[in-house]
Amino acid sequence: MYLVDTQHIYGIKRCHVYTIEWQKRGLLHVHCLSWMVEKIRSDQIDSIISAELPDPNEDPALFGTITKHMIHGPCGQLNPRSPCMKDGQCTKHYPRQFLRESITYLNGYPVYRRRYPEDGGVETTIGRFHVDNRWVVPYSPFLSRTFDGHVNVEYCRSICALKYLMAYLNKGKDKAVVVLANRHRNNEITRYQIARYISTNEGVWRMLQFHINDHFPAVEQLHVHLENGQRMLFNVQNAPDRAAEPPATTLACFFELCATDNFAKTILYIDVPRYYRSVKKVADIRSPHLRTVNVTVFDTYAEACRERGLLADDRHWHLALTEATVTDRPHKIRDMFAIMLHMCEISDPLRLWEQHKGAMAKDFLRTLRRRANDDTLPYTDAIFNRERLARNERSLTQDQRHIYDELLAYVARGPHDTIIFLDAPGGTGKTYLLNLFLDKIRSQGDIALAVASSGIAAELLTGGKTAHSVFKLPLDISRYERPTCTIQKNTTRARLLSLAKVAVWDECTITKKLSWH
Incomplete structure (x- = not known):
């Protein structure tokens, strides 16, 4: 980072983020991402990043560094037992293809130049393996000469390529399953415990209080919540005190600041950290002055903002x-x-x-x-x-009308945790009946979900969607022993499911059994 910051080897840096990761054997390595003030153009990539073996006659020191630290594998047919191999394929996609010129794509990493030996590409022998440019990990010649080690450098041009690094920043701590042997007890809870894995090197690093990750410039989280909607941690003992004196938030402090500071009224909420420093204290934003516009107190913040012209109208x-x-x-x-x-x-x-x-x-x-x-x-x-609803109800057959009335009567008797299965031969009007039933429930002001196992069936239902879309089922559900739906609590989708009066699922019999668990 020092070379990038002070020597400007890639240009002037705008910001950066990095994290340090330890391998199981204790070795550490850094994942770093830097944003430059001036974007690196596609025709500059080859002058900064190389994926080729250097000429051993022109730069023998760099050639030694690259052949020692920047050669992948070899794997594939040359070494099927390489750790990167899975199902007979290299998970890192080596060996790469020969290429005369670097190619940049709209998303992800570029494809770097890897010239053929006939076009001037260098090849060598490492141990018993013959190596050419297809096996070289992209590197920066300047950094490789400086550190004489493994320094992988990539050119990122979209958010798709940034997710790799961000995963390391947010993936959490490494964990291991510890088995506690006990001949007298066989309790799974005591036998298997999820434990944090910390190597000796990482333990020393943390005791010396070295940085694990860092970003520049500093970022301060600005809270956004409704009136008396800030989050707080409490227990049985301090719950009354926490409720009487809610914790301060940056949003509450900003409102208090605007009430007494004329300059604060001229800047936006996101600009406050540039001019003020927040100090933790108890704040109260229960005063209706935030919903007051021209001595008129509105019921909601949205109405007050709309009156001020802060929201786009219709x-x-x-x-x-x-x-x-x-x-x-x-x-x-x-x-x-x-x-x-x-x-x-x-x-x-x-x-x-x-x-x-x-x-x-x-x-x-x-x-x-x-x-x-x-x-x-x-x-x-x-x-x-109800005009279309009344017309369609009159067109029901006797059997359809019987089922229709039974369903409505069952729903009217109150909430139930029951599944009703409707089976009839093809062409008897099941979809017509289901759409009419959905319209009836919705006309009463209730929520009725229309779900189908296939996209074609979902198109035939009024407001229909696939089960994967509504319930967030895994697409390849058979891969999971205990599949779960990725619906988080207190989200809009979760509230919709909890408020739904009924849910109609067409073609449910073709859905895998695991979807119903």
Whole structure:
């Protein structure tokens, strides 16, 4: 890092992040990532990073360093027992292909120049293996000459290549399973304990308080939460005190600062650490002054921000729907509104619906007036919610109607933890019945999930999605002995599942058994 910071061997550095990792045998190595002020161009890569053997006559010292520290394997057919081999293939993708010029891709690492021996590429023999440029790990000639060791250097041009390093920063500590032998007791809880593995070298490093990881410039986490929504740690003894005096957060301190400091009112929340230093103390943000605009106290922060003009309003969506009412038919306007709800960031969907629901339901009103032979009938809730539902209910067959009524009666009796299986021959209208059942539940203001085991079946259900999408099932579920759904608590998806009245799962019999555990 010193050479990169002071000597500017790659240019002026903007920021960096690094972490130190220990191998099981105790050796340490560093994973480091640096961002430069001026981006390295593709035609500069070969002058900074090399993936070729140097000429032993021009630079014998570098040639010795590279052949000793920067040659992968060999593996593959030359050495099938190499540690990098898995299922007969090298996990590091060696040997690489010969290439006359370096190629940069939009995502990931570039493919470095590795010239053929006929084109000037160097080849040599290491032990009993013949080695050429296909086996060279990318390196920086300057750093390899300086440190005379293994220094792998890569050119990163997208976020895809950064995930490798970030995984080391966030993957957690190494762990090992320890078996405690006991001839008199056979308790699995006491036999198997998850233990942290710390080598001797790492233990000394930590006792001497050397850095394990670092980043520059320093980053301060700014909290974002609702009123009285900051997180806190408490136990039985201090719970009343913690509730009476909630812990301070950077957001609470920022609001207090703006109430007394005129300069703080002129800067954004993210700019506060540049001018102020936070000191931990108890803060109280329960005052309604944050929701007050021109002596008017609003119910929510969103309404106050919208009044101040800090949030984008739905004026352009309102104008688009207004224009559509002049030229398009009601079902086209409904389609347009549905696309807006799904694809656009509408700040107040309910208000937009109230403004244009008349135009979207005009064909329903016209049908109702024609049947009643009364052109003065006004709009009703049935027109907005249940006109198509009532029409479809009348078209049910006797068997469909019986099943339909039984399902509705079962749901109306209260919450249940039961699975109901509906089986019928193909072509009898199962999908039609399920869609009508979903519409009925939703028309009552409840949430009904439409799930299918295949994408084609999901398209046939109203609002249908695949089970992998709704429940976050693993795509290759057979690979796991005990598969789990990756739905975190207190997320939007978790709340949706907990509030759902029913869930309809079409083609559930073709789903693997592990999906139901």
